[in-house]
Amino acid sequence: xxxxxxxxxxxxxxxxxxxxxxTALLYIDRHLVHEVTSPQAFEGxxxxxxxxxxxxxxxxxxxxxxxxRDRASGIADPVSRLQVATLDENCRTFGLxxxxxxxxxQGIVHVIGPExxxxxxxxxxxxxxxxxxxxxxxxxxxxxxxxxxxxxxLATQCLWQKKSKRMLIRVEGxxxxxxxxxxxxxxxxxxxxTAGGTGHxxxxxxxxxxxxxxxxxxxxxxxxIEAGARVGLVGVDDKTIAYLxxxxxxxxGEQWEQAVAYWRxxxxxxDAVFDxxxxxxxxxxxxxxxxxxxxxxxVPVTGRVPDPAEAPDEVRRRDWARALEYMGLEPHxxxxxxxxxxxxxxSCTNARIEDLRAxxxxxxxxxVAPNVKLAMVVPGSGLxxxxxxxxxxxxxxxxxxxxxxxxxxxxxxxxxxDRLEPGERCASTSNRNFEGRQGAGGRTHLVSPAMAAAAAVxxxxxDVRQLExxx
Amino acid sequence: xxxxxxxxxxxxxxxRANVDTDAIIPKQFLKSIQRTGFGPYLFDExxxxxxxxxxxxxxxxxxxxxFVLNQPRYRGASILxxxxxxxxxxxxxxxxxxxxxxxxxxxxxxxxxxxxxNNCFKNGLLPIVLPAATVDRLFxxxxxxxxxxxxxxxxxxxxxxxxxxxxxxxxxxxxxxxLLHGLDDIGLTLQHVEAIRAYEQRRRQEAPWLFA
Numbered sequence: 209x210x211x212x213x214x215x216x217x218x219x220x221x222x223x224x225x226x227x228x229x230x231t232a233l234l235y236i237d238r239h240l241v242h243e244v245t246s247p248q249a250f251e252g253x254x255x256x257x258x259x260x261x262x263x264x265x266x267x268x269x270x271x272x273x274x275x276x277r278d279r280a281s282g283i284a285d286p287v288s289r290l291q292v293a294t295l296d297e298n299c300r301t302f303g304l305x306x307x308x309x310x311x312x313x314q315g316i317v318h319v320i321g322p323e324x325x326x327x328x329x330x331x332x333x334x335x336x337x338x339x340x341x342x343x344x345x346x347x348x349x350x351x352x353x354x355x356x357x358x359x360x361x362l363a364t365q366c367l368w369q370k371k372s373k374r375m376l377i378r379v380e381g382x383x384x385x386x387x388x389x390x391x392x393x394x395x396x397x398x399x400x401x402t403a404g405g406t407g408h409x410x411x412x413x414x415x416x417x418x419x420x421x422x423x424x425x426x427x428x429x430x431x432x433i434e435a436g437a438r439v440g441l442v443g444v445d446d447k448t449i450a451y452l453x454x455x456x457x458x459x460x461g462e463q464w465e466q467a468v469a470y471w472r473x474x475x476x477x478x479d480a481v482f483d484x485x486x487x488x489x490x491x492x493x494x495x496x497x498x499x500x501x502x503x504x505x506x507v508p509v510t511g512r513v514p515d516p517a518e519a520p521d522e523v524r525r526r527d528w529a530r531a532l533e534y535m536g537l538e539p540h541x542x543x544x545x546x547x548x549x550x551x552x553x554x555s556c557t558n559a560r561i562e563d564l565r566a567x568x569x570x571x572x573x574x575x576v577a578p579n580v581k582l583a584m585v586v587p588g589s590g591l592x593x594x595x596x597x598x599x600x601x602x603x604x605x606x607x608x609x610x611x612x613x614x615x616x617x618x619x620x621x622x623x624x625x626d627r628l629e630p631g632e633r634c635a636s637t638s639n640r641n642f643e644g645r646q647g648a649g650g651r652t653h654l655v656s657p658a659m660a661a662a663a664a665v666x667x668x669x670x671d672v673r674q675l676e677x678x679x
Numbered sequence: 680x681x682x683x684x685x686x687x688x689x690x691x692x693x694x695r696a697n698v699d700t701d702a703i704i705p706k707q708f709l710k711s712i713q714r715t716g717f718g719p720y721l722f723d724e725x726x727x728x729x730x731x732x733x734x735x736x737x738x739x740x741x742x743x744x745x746f747v748l749n750q751p752r753y754r755g756a757s758i759l760x761x762x763x764x765x766x767x768x769x770x771x772x773x774x775x776x777x778x779x780x781x782x783x784x785x786x787x788x789x790x791x792x793x794x795x796x797n798n799c800f801k802n803g804l805l806p807i808v809l810p811a812a813t814v815d816r817l818f819x820x821x822x823x824x825x826x827x828x829x830x831x832x833x834x835x836x837x838x839x840x841x842x843x844x845x846x847x848x849x850x851x852x853x854x855x856x857x858l859l860h861g862l863d864d865i866g867l868t869l870q871h872v873e874a875i876r877a878y879e880q881r882r883r884q885e886a887p888w889l890f891a
Binding site: 224225227228229231233235237244245247248251256258264272273285287288290291294328330331336337338351352353354355356357359360363364365366368370372402403406407433436437438459463464466467470502504523524526527530621622623640642643644645648 | 694695696697699701702705706707709710711712713714724730733734762763764767768769770771772775790792793794797798801802851852853854864865868869871874875878879882885886887888889890891
């Protein structure tokens with residue numbers, strides 16, 4: 209018998225019951241909750257007279273609707289305000305831990321889970337949010353669910369799941385200086401497509417993945433969903449364990465030793481078999497820039513906007529043409545000729561301390577270009593913000609003309625006041641370049657934090673590998 | 680949950696790949712704390728010429744005449760024909776809520792994004808996967824024939840065309856069973872309370888820090 213994959217081990221450790229067709233009832237260890245996808249779930253509990261099965265498994269935080277400035281004056285939009293107030297009230301009623309909007313630990317749900325040590329190896333973790341795949345960087349089986357399933361987990365601590373196929377994406381070699389986990393994620397999506405991982409749990413492995421920091425691994429797993437995979441995983445190693453040591457929710461003392469011994473098993477066996485294997489050579493990857501309205505519409509910064517005439521099939525030819533029209537781009541335009549109006553550095557993909565350091569290294573001693581109307585930095589959490597300030601990064605950004613904001617999802621999806629106006633073009637470190645994602649009619653180009661900062665100071669896309677201060 | 684057994688209805692073609700849930704229901708409508716009322720905002724940015732905000736009276740808004748659902752021949756459609764990777768992106772269940780609230784009962788595409796696919800089954804909405812070549816042919820037939828209707832039988836796992844051609848599709852037995860009978864997942868799960876408690880007891884011994 210061949211060995212088991214990491215995914216198999218996580219799955220097997222959580223099966224409570226199996227139906228004849230293989231549908232399993234899986235136990236859920238941790239449930240992250242935010243204000244947008246939970247109100248109807250709590251209402252469902254209330255209508256059925258149900259309680260939360262295990263309140264200690266839940267951590268809630270408002271992040272999508274929260275303002276990123278003048279927080280003391282509250283949320284101006286009454287509809288957003290009601291949604292956040294509803295979360296506060298539901299957490300009080302059902303006895304759940306919440307980091308409220310004014311808590312210094314508040315932040316994007318996928319940033320604070322790991323930051324607090326709430327996310328740990330060997331766990332199942334769910335959240336009503338597709339970017340829950342982020343937590344797979346810690347060898348946790350973590351995936352996004354809908355609101356009906358949020359209610360189901362609150363009521364039963366379990367979920368009905370069908371096992372996915374297993375995909376291995378092996379990345380070998382060294383990423384060039386200035387090339388990051390974000391570029392790797394985009395290059396992978398460009399290669400396998402936004403449906404390439406559909407039906408699969410993806411494990412990222414290989415020397416390049418081992419070399420990534422935990423932050424980089426989170427960025428990569430975060431975007432597994434953009435490749436169609438609900439689950440992105442990285443096996444446990446010393447970096448995983450070092451990251452967790454001393455975090456508020458991490459075990460301590462004797463339990464720490466016991467937990468570490470338990471966590472070590474969460475790697476794929478050497479003879480594990482995958483349904484599909486994709487090999488990537490890290491050395492071939494350049495900084496990436498998306499040109500269209502799907503994350504798979506991506507080219508290296510050295511490339512050009514493609515020509516729909518060269519699309520592989522008729523459906524894509526029309527999609528590419530439609531995307532170019534929406535994006536206001538002409539075929540064959542060099543990416544480095546594309547000018548931007550706004551720059552957004554933030555989101556659950558790229559708002560951790562390492563991301564802010566990379567952006568600040570580019571911004572240091574430079575100025576935001578006159579054609580850029582707004583360049584904003586939105587830290588992933590209050591603690592990331594405090595850390596960045598302790599390192600003086602806020603001053604670097606402010607001196608360069610960037611706005612330094614309070615934590616939240618912000619302009620990744622523009623549910624709060626931060627958004628693009630129709631036709632505005634944005635270099636964004638977020639994860640989705642869908643039509644209207646950052647505001648109706650807005651045009652999004654996905655890039656790494658260093659590339660976004662460089663776009664801000666040059667007013668157009670530039671290859672960060674050619675800049676001084678980038679290593 | 681509303682059960683799905685058989686359905687016969689008008690087909691509307693949405694001819695683009697990778698339709699994401701942001702397009703199906705834009706973010707500003709996710710601020711609602713209700714589960715209903717999303718139908719008027721389905722595909723909001725494509726369907727209307729103005730910018731939609733929650734609470735607007737959509738009957739007074741300017742329609743985009745080029746958008747397929749606004750064409751008179753597709754009025755009253757209850758089956759949506761779509762391209763690959765339909766429902767990708769955000770996990771928002773507001774997407775199937777909006778589709779169902781608009782009046783769709785079934786979706787046909789070569790592939791669906793995983794989270795969206797799963798969410799549909801929780802809301803009485805049947806997503807049907809057919810081979811890309813078959814879907815391509817259905818698009819041609821829908822365009823060619825005004826009033827094109829399909830008949831769907833979940834028990835038999837078939838889609839029947841106006842010419843009487845019978846196409847078969849796959850669906851997990853467990854999902855099928857629950858949808859056919861409109862069963863409530865939580866109710867079913869709570870029949871396993873003892874198994875859940877037994878699991879928790881084992882887990883507490885194996886990994887006590889998870890219960891600290």
